[in-house]
Amino acid sequence: MQAEIVVPEDAIISLIRLALACEVSKKPIRREDIQNLILGENGGRLLRPLLVKANERLAKDFGMQLVPLPTIARALSTLTIAGRRAATKKAEPSQNPTASTSYCLIACPERKRGYHRQPDQLGLLTLILVLIHLSGGEMEESQLLESLNSWSAGRYFSCVQDGFAEFKRQKYLTSGKKSDDQNVTVYSAGPRAQVEFPPRALVDFIMGLGSLMNQANQLKERLEATFRIPQ
Template sequence: MPPSQRRRRPVEDDGESDEDARPRQRPHIEASETEQEEEPSDEDAEMNGATSRVDEQLAKKLIRYVIACEYSRTPIRRDGIKERVLGKQSRSFRRIFELAQTQLRAVWGMELRELPVREKMTLHEKRQAMKSNTQSRSGSGAYVLSSALPEEYRSASILRPSKTPNAEQEATYMGFYTLLVSLIWLNGGEISEQKLQRSLMRLNADRMLASERTEVVLKRLERQGYVIKKVDRPPVGYEGDQTITWHVGPRAKEEIGLDGVMGLVREVYGHPEDAAFDKKLRSSLGLKSRQLGDGEGEDGNDVSMTNGA
């Protein structure tokens, strides 16, 4: 029978179109997708090695920079590191910083610690902070080089004063600013200009400290971040005298801390094991004791700040 005369079988309408009835073809898979990843070439290895060598050099440069800043007690700022050390590699700050930290701890027994953010102290500063829409920064962006040695290696017989400019002047300077910071902390975190001058007069240090004028030393302490001098002037149109107060600076909080203040007071008064004396000392520093279940301590208590100093 000719093909034209053959009867066609009726196609039932089951809802499928001709396109649906056709067998679906498998998508063509490119050969490149099935191939395994190529192993790194020698050129890539050389580039990685060159990057590693550059990072090592920058980390050593950063270590030299922070040690030089620490001898002069110059604030180590993030912007200064990017400008003087990293240069065009400023985007690699985190990687270089961590590498330098590892070398500082392993070789030098030191580490970089970020200073706390400077607090808003006056009413005007607090109002300006509330009005500003800028978000608060998580860190100060300034660092200090601190010892990372175990506690048993931090005795005065091992950690002697620096020989720059000489050991005697350095010891005098350290003793003075530790005493000054302790006085401020024992007065609730701030001390008036009049009260500070009375205290210095009792120490015979109101005019001269060794071979330097006390005024010059106080300005240096303020510049280095050990203390903060606040001058509150009366508003425009109001009569009155300006008020000067001294506060604990961010460097003192990190370098001395409350432990250093308590250690100094114990040495001066000679009551290291007196429980009643420790209770009065903690009260003067604005500390409160908590039971052993909430913290720890040699005497079964822990301390925490109450006045925010």
């Protein structure tokens, strides 16, 4: 029987502090930083048990957990539109937490506290992500702004353009240039959005807006197909 790997208490505390500090600035927690700052050169075998122990403490004390960020999203901004769609279809979330190169903090499902930014930021971000998903997973900047204007977004949300920049910085959005026109910027959901705003949550958001509409079941089925949600 293999002996249980003992994780030093100071390593657990250090990872929790690193995770909370990165969460404040909405930066991903890099595996490289965990290795260099906490585990050291010979601590590779401690990574998995360290993540487990840190998550137990985070869930108990803060109602949060560390989850891997999708690695596929890191390459989306450099792919062509066709290649990006193909890569997204092939991508599957990793079940191995040590296979990811970065992580982020989210609220535990059983202790969901909701998005802790301002309500107008949450509303604007949710609307942007819905529009992007309804457009097949990506959307040109001009089309996105036009759609937001048609919803009178500027009336309800302060400085939409600043929101784009902030959401990109926080990894909720990624952007790239169109393959056949380098002057056109294309937006897609960033790695943090893929973790915190899964397609199912966005479909539920849309259905909540249209809960009184006729043929709601048919609408939900069409949305699930558009958002590529497995049945």
